[in-house]
Amino acid sequence: MASMGVTAAVTEEQVAFYRENGFVQVDDVISPATVAALRQALDATYRDDAGGIHTSARDSAYAKVLDQRVNVWRDHPVVREHVFDRRLAEMARRLAGVRAVRLWHDQALYKQPGDSKPTPWHQDLPYWPMAEPGALSLWLALDDVDEHNGAMSFVPGSRRVGSLPGINLVHPEDIFAMVPGGALAGVKPVLCRLRAGSCTFHDGRTFHAAGANHTAAPRRAMVTIYMPEGTTFNDKGHIVTDPLGLRPGQALAGEAFPILAEA
Numbered sequence: 001m002a003s004m005g006v007t008a009a010v011t012e013e014q015v016a017f018y019r020e021n022g023f024v025q026v027d028d029v030i031s032p033a034t035v036a037a038l039r040q041a042l043d044a045t046y047r048d049d050a051g052g053i054h055t056s057a058r059d060s061a062y063a064k065v066l067d068q069r070v071n072v073w074r075d076h077p078v079v080r081e082h083v084f085d086r087r088l089a090e091m092a093r094r095l096a097g098v099r100a101v102r103l104w105h106d107q108a109l110y111k112q113p114g115d116s117k118p119t120p121w122h123q124d125l126p127y128w129p130m131a132e133p134g135a136l137s138l139w140l141a142l143d144d145v146d147e148h149n150g151a152m153s154f155v156p157g158s159r160r161v162g163s164l165p166g167i168n169l170v171h172p173e174d175i176f177a178m179v180p181g182g183a184l185a186g187v188k189p190v191l192c193r194l195r196a197g198s199c200t201f202h203d204g205r206t207f208h209a210a211g212a213n214h215t216a217a218p219r220r221a222m223v224t225i226y227m228p229e230g231t232t233f234n235d236k237g238h239i240v241t242d243p244l245g246l247r248p249g250q251a252l253a254g255e256a257f258p259i260l261a262e263a
């Protein structure tokens with residue numbers, strides 16, 4: 001999938017920035033042609049209500065925050081090719097500093113126009129059935145994003161507070177009030193404006209949020225979540241693992257969680 005003008009790898013500076021801050025922006029990771037192909041695939045998936053698991057009824061309060069479909073790669077070859085892109089997975093592996101990364105799951109995240117709600121401040125790891133930290137998300141913009149249509153913001157260094165309780169994304173609690181000792185007081189969030197085809201990576205413990213989409217077009221993002229090989233199941237309920245009958249302590253491995261990059 002790599003082509004001229006596409007970022008081929010993360011730099012040493014980007015790795016250092018990620019290790020310090022728990023997130024990093026990487027511009028132009030996929031080509032305009034791939035952006036177009038992914039838009040077409042995902043738009044069809046939403047239009048036909050087919051492909052991946054649709055996690056919320058279309059008119060639900062949750063769908064106003066995020067209209068989400070999980071594991072679209074299983075149903076759409078274009079999405080599969082993107083999710084299995086070794087170059088992108090290698091970026092995640094190097095940022096995480098691990099020998100190998102597996103796919104946890106993908107998710108298409110649309111903020112539909114009309115009564116769109118912000119994504120409140122939260123961490124991702126509390127929602128995932130993982131006993132160990134280290135999983136990270138590649139959030140790929142399929143539309144240019146800024147403060148008017150749901151660009152993401154991150155709190156530098158916030159992953160160091162560890163994993164806090166999961167936030168209700170529709171009726172959010174104040175995650176900052178949960179931080180022991182007010183450790184993040186005064187730390188300024190960083191808004192990441194992205195062109196379509198650019199992305200951010202963030203650790204599952206990094207505090208992040210996004211504004212509502214105030215425009216007339218959907219805000220389309222494609223997320224791939226990588227986890228270090230050896231990450232084990234902690235028995236929390238989750239739409240991806242519930243059908244699998246895993247035992248606590250069992251590695252999240254095998255066909256459901258393929259290796260996407262290894263050293």
Ligand code: SIN
Pocket residue numbers: 066109119124137150208209210221
């Ligand atoms: C969003 O796309 O608005 C939120 C994504 C996330 O929480 O990881």
Ligand code: NI
Pocket residue numbers: 122123124208
């Ligand atoms: Ni999140």
